[in-house]
Amino acid sequence: MASCQKSAEMSATPGVKQESFGKMPDGQEVGIFTLTNKNGLKARVTEFGAILVSMETPDVSGKMADLTHGYDTLEGWLANTSYFGATIGRFGNRIKDGRFTLEGKEYKLVTNNDPGGIPCHLHGGLKGFDKAVWSGKPVADNSVEFTYVSKDGEEGYPGTLSVKVTYTLNDSNELIWEVIATTDATTILNIVHHTYWNLSGDPGTLINDHELMLNAPEFLPTNAGMIPTGVVTPVAGTPMDFTKSTVIGDRVDTDYEPLKFGAGYDHAWVLPKGEGVKLAARLKDPKSGRVMEVSTNQPAVQFYGGNFIDGSIPGKNGVNYGKRTALCLETEGFPDAPNQPAFPSCVLRPGETYKHVLIHKFSAE
Secondary structure (H helix, E strand, O other), rough: HHHHHHHHHHHHHOEEEOOOOOOOEOEEEEEEEEOOOOOOEEEEOOOEOOEEEEEEEEOOOOHHHHHOOOOOHHHHHHHOOOOOOOEEEEEEEEOOOEEEEEEEEEEEEOOOOHHHHHOOEEEOOOOHHHHHHHHEEOOOOOOEHHHHHHOOHHHHHOOOEEEEEEEEEOOOEEEEEEEEEEEEOOOOOEEEOOOEOOOOOOOOOOOOEEEEEEEEOOOEEEOOOOOOOOOOOOOOOOOOOOOOEHHHHHHHOOOOOOHHHOOOOOOOOOOOOOOOOOOEEEEEEEOOEEEEEEEOOEEEEEEEEEOOOOOOOEOHHEOHHHHHOEEEEEEEOOOOOHHHOOOOEEEEOOOEEEOOOOOOOEEOO
């Protein structure tokens, strides 16, 4: 990597650059920030949805490419229905029937997703955090901080929530996404990062040839509505076993009920218990040599294989993204945790602080 890093350094200006990304329909200005490290890696993040717009890294020969699905303009992101690059909240993933009970009171949320014809609440509702305009500013040496206040009752959730999301691109080639949140009333919370990755840098290729390791000996089977059954199941002997690096496409179409329900991989894998940040996943594209390691302090990672990308909406450079041309590795609390007492708690109370750390470390070999 030494030679490619040297060439990248010559063209890179480390630091944060702030520009206008356009205006919302109501005229509100939206900013975009470009973070560049000394090795020439480049991340672009925007105030709309606290979204990661692009992430450029070198392959084994030093060729730079954007590894993410998305759009060229703010107008494209406004029509984003796949949650490309987004910060998801208040509750990422699914909640059964859009209902939960908290401190003896039942809350009803919108049901905006219906896998298997069974309605549920998905990714915060009709106007989740991914569709809000955050307030962004550069902080520290190579970081951008976004803040947002979610008012009591927004999308049906209780409590006024104050949220801060910080993106940092350091010289160890790590993109760090960190969330801190506090509330003035008891609420539920599962803020999730939802970038779609294709390490080849060619968004027209499938990710089925990528090699994936998940540091997870168990996963959460679901019903036909993609709601966890509550059973934590060992991956050993199943197509869900990624404890050793495995080609994604080798078993994706296996005759196995969880894969049928998800039309492929779209499940939560259970990470080792314990405090602190731990390795969740390692992804490699054997052709480009690019490697991405994912670490987190969360109890699970949702691996979604891009099964429902249908090529109907043009993305960057006019590319129509097809099925399984990208994947998500969403570190998170357990799906439907508000309705399953045996799952790790997703409840946040006044005086407590929610903290979610997600690190993507890039290299090539």
